[in-house]
Amino acid sequence: SAVISQKPSRDICQRGTSLTIQCQVDSQVTMMFWYRQQPGQSLTLIATANQGSEATYESGFVIDKFPISRPNLTFSTLTVSNMSPEDSSIYLCSVVAGGRDTQYFGPGTRLTVL
């Protein structure tokens, strides 16, 4: 598996502002993803973070709202832009590590937008 850390672990933000979430992995990984988990819900894939190129977004998610950077094989950032209360969620990064295509999740960032 891989050891994954996220910063910040939680934050409370004002409507209209932006927050950048960092994801750091202790080893080089090819595949890295960003998910959202809204209160009481399951996980929804936002995008695949591609190293050296633009992220691949899922239906319903756009780059202007969720810009993603992936400068190398151990690090990625997700920005939640122009936030509204509907963006209040837990944001998790995940990586494929070890064998058998298994995804491992970071501890998550709990975001509350007022």
Next chain:
Amino acid sequence: GQNIDQPTEMTATEGAIVQINCTYQTSGFNGLFWYQQHAGEAPTFLSYNVLDGLEEKGRFSSFLSRSKGYSYLLLKELQMKDSASYLCAVMTGGGNKLTFGTGTQQKVEL
């Protein structure tokens, strides 16, 4: 579209055996995962099935039938610490993308 169904909630007593079912209808199939998620924590990997049959790992086992679009997670000798949400996720298409079910909240009582 992708559709993955799980029961919302289950309750059992300590020491029991529980089976959490997952049915899926997806465009493509490259494997099925089970994750455990305690409240306020990230999901942790439990099992992976890509071929039909039973995979056993200690107290937890997972079964897959691809022809029926069906999987279950079996928890034996249930313990209080097993109180958690159990998420079924299907990998489809290329790129290791996972689609998650709604999750099953498993409660364990004394």
